[in-house]
Amino acid sequence: MQPVNIGIIGLGNVGSGALDILAGNAAAIEQKLGFPLKVVAICSRGVDGKTFPSAFDGVLRTADWREVVNHPSVQIVVELIGGTTTAREILEAAILQGKPVVTANKELMALSGADLWRKSEPRVHFAMEASVAGGIPIHAVLREGIAADRITTLYGILNGTCNYILTEIEEHGTSFDDVLLAAQQAGYAEADPSADVDGFDARSKLAILSTLAFGELVSPGDIFTEGIRRVTPVDFEYAHQLNHTIRLICAARRTPAGLILSVRPSLIPQSTILAGVRGAYNAVWVRGEFGADTFYYGRGAGPHPTGVAVVSDLMRVAREMRQASGDRVSPFAHAHLEDYVPVPVTVHESAYYLRFRVEDKPGIIAQLATALAAENISIDAVLQLPNANWRNLPFVITVEPATEAAVRAAIARMAQMNFLIEPPLAMPIEKAL
Ligand SMILES: NC(=O)c1ccc[n+]([C@@H]2O[C@H](COP(=O)([O-])OP(=O)(O)OC[C@H]3O[C@@H](n4cnc5c(N)ncnc54)[C@H](OP(=O)(O)O)[C@@H]3O)[C@@H](O)[C@H]2O)c1
Incomplete structure (x- = not known):
């Protein structure tokens, strides 16, 4: 069978993880699809200094993303550079050429994903599983697995860095500043930690998940957000006295007034399954009116867990292209999204x-x-x-x-x-x- 040809832009954590999987698991991927996925172009600013699995000898290597998007053989464009400026240009350019896109970009998807999707209709497939909770296939769950349910509540632990810091404070009684410094020195936290510890990264992810879960187009700015900087060891001592623990909880609740959304440190009962989520793990707990409670757990980041999400998206998009029915499934899980009227927390x-x-x-x-x-x-x-x-x-x-x-x-x-x-x-x- 003819392969489906891929171009990958961004070869950092996620891009390198995706390449490892495409090289190391090629036979199983072909067995599942019935045709191979073939990487024909890869791009990063410093591509010349990087080494790649020998499976990619001979593919186009470039520092200019346009060469990937414009490459006549590239059938699916994968954007893994992050940010909202060049990444947006890449997606728009691919869409303009009618090329399907796969992205892991939570920030861009939360801000403009639905807009890009609307503009791309009716030709282009679009996938973004890795944008929330890296290794947990939560988009697929909301889009397909429990699509028949009417979701009433969604709780997530969606930022691995915050969860790691909170559980270190909890287990060792270390201060926030000391845990953050150690995490930065070990490479778990960014030099500028604000996106993580002030809740903004989690906010983008909650915006995406609530749009998928509730069918209302939520913007990150609609979500009340508080970070974890003020949580101290003594808070865990008191929380434990109350048989609770503390996590950065992303919450979406359907109420008679509308959807109430928040990202904030919260006390949760030690007996709840979410309290067992420790270290850099992520989890999502969903309650539906019909199907009751379901729970999803896994690694929120890392080259290989996130790489699996990216390559699985590639497989789905490649299948959809081959079927050529012209029907597309929205990455936001709804054929039409309602406007979200924010309800104050x-x-x-x-x-x-x-x-x-x-x-x-x-x-x-x-x-x-x-x-x-x-x-x-x-x-x-x-x-x-x-x-x-x-x-x-x-x-x-x-x-x-x-x-x-x-x-x-x-x-x-x-x-x-x-x-x-x-x-x-x-x-x-x-x-x-
Ligand atoms: N890290 C995770 O575990 C994780 C999990 C879920 C989602 N994500 C999302 O995945 C995306 C990528 O994250 P990452 O952690 O892999 O980032 P990263 O390690 O910083 O890698 C970014 C890559 O993009 C390349 N790049 C940046 N700007 C470019 C440009 N203008 N032209 C060409 N290449 C460019 C960089 O090239 P050079 O290094 O050569 O300069 C690098 O290879 C982000 O949207 C992130 O939010 C990441």
């Missing part, structure tokens, strides 16, 4: 964990309780671990379910209290898991 009701750091003196609890009572918030428990340092005393108040708006208003009332040495840290306590 402030209407969401939850129990909350409030952690204070104070200079100890009599009457503190009474003043904090007054601020909470003024917003109609009931205290559930007050927790204080033994601590000799009365000048920097951490303690926790948990409160009964209240709206985020009420909790924020109570915290605003507390701003004038001069015994607080930093603003209170508020995290929701997830009960629905």
Whole structure:
């Protein structure tokens, strides 16, 4: 059988992983497809300094992505460079030529994926499995596996760096700054960690997954986002006292008011399956009205897990091309997407964990309780671990379910209290898991 010819642009972590798989698993891929996938062009800025499996001797090597897109033999273009500028140009150029595209680019897909897809109709196939949760085939699950269900809730742990940092703090009592530094030195975290630790990477992934799950076109900017910088070892001590742990939870909930979306550190029960997700692993937990709960777990990143996602996309797209029916399945899992009307997270009701750091003196609890009572918030428990340092005393108040708006208003009332040495840290306590 004639091969389907591939051009790959971007030969870093994901690109090199995809090449390893295309070379090392070529026979099984051909057995599954009934025809081979053949790499005919590869591109990166520093391509000349790189070495490749011998299977790729003789393929076009170039630093200019246009040579790949314009190559007359290239039938599918794979974009693995990241970012939103050149990557967008690559996709637009490929689409213009009617060439299907495979990408791992969460940032670009979250911002403009649906737009690019619409513009590409009706000719071009499009695939982006690796853009969320690397090694977990969660797009395929939402697009096909549980497409018949009506999803009500989706929770994800979608950033491996954050999950690694949080579980290191939890297991070793190390501070956020020290774990981050060690992770940077070991190459697990970027030199500029903001996209990870401030929640922006997870936000792009949640935007993509909620669009697939709920059929509403969500933009990253629609999602309330808080990172993990303020989580400390003492928060894990208190969370454990409450039989909970802390994870950066990406949450999408269908409510009567609409879809409520957030990315934020949250307390989750230690008994929930999500609490067992440790280190750089990712997971997605989905509740459907008909099919109830399903759970997906695996590596969120890395050359080979992400490479598997990219090559599996290539196989699907190559099959669709061969079938030549003209029918395409949207990578966003819906023939038509509705507009998303953002629902502010402030209407969401939850129990909350409030952690204070104070200079100890009599009457503190009474003043904090007054601020909470003024917003109609009931205290559930007050927790204080033994601590000799009365000048920097951490303690926790948990409160009964209240709206985020009420909790924020109570915290605003507390701003004038001069015994607080930093603003209170508020995290929701997830009960629905
Ligand atoms: N890393 C993961 O595990 C992972 C997981 C899921 C999704 N993703 C996504 O996959 C994509 C790639 O990530 P990565 O980690 O593989 O990135 P990476 O290691 O930084 O590799 C990027 C590659 O793109 C090349 N490149 C950049 N700009 C280029 C340009 N203008 N022209 C030609 N080549 C260019 C680089 O070339 P030179 O090195 O030669 O300069 C490099 O080979 C991103 O969208 C990322 O978000 C990554």
